[in-house]
Amino acid sequence: MAGKTLTRSQSILYLQLSNVFFAATAVCVSLLSSRFDGYFTSFCRFLVGLAIGLAELAARKRPFKIVRFKPWLGRGIFGAAGMILYYISIALGTPGRASVLNNSFPLFVAVIAVLVLREDVRAATVAGLILAFSGVALVLWDGAAVTPLADAVGIASGFIAGISYHFNKRASKTEDPIVIYLGVCIVGILATAFSLPQAARLDVASAILLLLAGAGAYVAQICITIGLRDIPTTEGSVHTFAKIPLTVIAGIAFLGDSITIRFVAGTALLIVGLFLNQLSKD
Numbered sequence: 001m002a003g004k005t006l007t008r009s010q011s012i013l014y015l016q017l018s019n020v021f022f023a024a025t026a027v028c029v030s031l032l033s034s035r036f037d038g039y040f041t042s043f044c045r046f047l048v049g050l051a052i053g054l055a056e057l058a059a060r061k062r063p064f065k066i067v068r069f070k071p072w073l074g075r076g077i078f079g080a081a082g083m084i085l086y087y088i089s090i091a092l093g094t095p096g097r098a099s100v101l102n103n104s105f106p107l108f109v110a111v112i113a114v115l116v117l118r119e120d121v122r123a124a125t126v127a128g129l130i131l132a133f134s135g136v137a138l139v140l141w142d143g144a145a146v147t148p149l150a151d152a153v154g155i156a157s158g159f160i161a162g163i164s165y166h167f168n169k170r171a172s173k174t175e176d177p178i179v180i181y182l183g184v185c186i187v188g189i190l191a192t193a194f195s196l197p198q199a200a201r202l203d204v205a206s207a208i209l210l211l212l213a214g215a216g217a218y219v220a221q222i223c224i225t226i227g228l229r230d231i232p233t234t235e236g237s238v239h240t241f242a243k244i245p246l247t248v249i250a251g252i253a254f255l256g257d258s259i260t261i262r263f264v265a266g267t268a269l270l271i272v273g274l275f276l277n278q279l280s281k282d
Contacts, residue, residue: 048214132273138266
């Protein structure tokens with residue numbers, strides 16, 4: 001079952017911890033991109049996460065118990081798909097750029113709500129969407145030497161992440177955070193198992209980075225699941241935006257990534273637009 005109710009401050013602390021570990025994981029994945037593709041790094045991440053999760057359940061003497069199957073499975077399917085696409089986008093481009101596009105998911109959620117679900121449109125929603133779309137456009141056409149495929153995959157990861165976010169919020173009400181993430185790992189391992197032959201390229205350094213990426217992703221996912229549980233979805237999603245500048249800064253510091261003025265401006269517009277969209281729902 002889910003744990004005890006957290007205060008708002010505790011929830012935000014967990015969300016910020018998840019941002020730090022997400023940024024560190026993105027750097028590890030980028031360092032591995034010259035040797036492995038996004039599918040194999042995803043496979044290793046899921047495998048390490050599965051091993052850690054099962055070990056933690058055993059150590060705490062918790063059962064692998066699913067209370068509501070549909071939210072758990074939905075989180076597993078869409079969570080795994082979003083993570084795989086995000087890793088592929090990092091491998092094809094840069095961790096900062098991939099993180100910007102991956103974290104645009106509230107934009108797609110808002111568009112679907114307006115066009116598909118026919119929800120009421122407020123002035124703040126319209127303004128937020130215009131700013132966010134403008135920000136994405138600047139990021140996509142900032143003049144950097146990044147393949148269009150990397151951008152397309154990054155945007156796709158953001159769209160699927162929006163669906164996964166919804167399932168994660170629902171599942172966190174009844175499921176153990178570890179059990180939720182194990183669902184993502186199980187689906188992800190099955191989806192990326194075809195990449196296993198790349199294990200022949202492993203050396204000591206890459207094995208250590210893969211272990212760090214898997215462990216960091218595990219901690220980040222557990223923290224975000226716990227952090228989202230007891231605060232409103234809109235407020236929680238705003239705090240997850242902090243991983244964007246953290247990842248960009250980490251890419252500059254540890255990978256020597258360069259950024260353009262248009263990239264910075266686009267990222268700022270995206271964050272402001274998403275923030276306005278969140279305010280329109282309060």
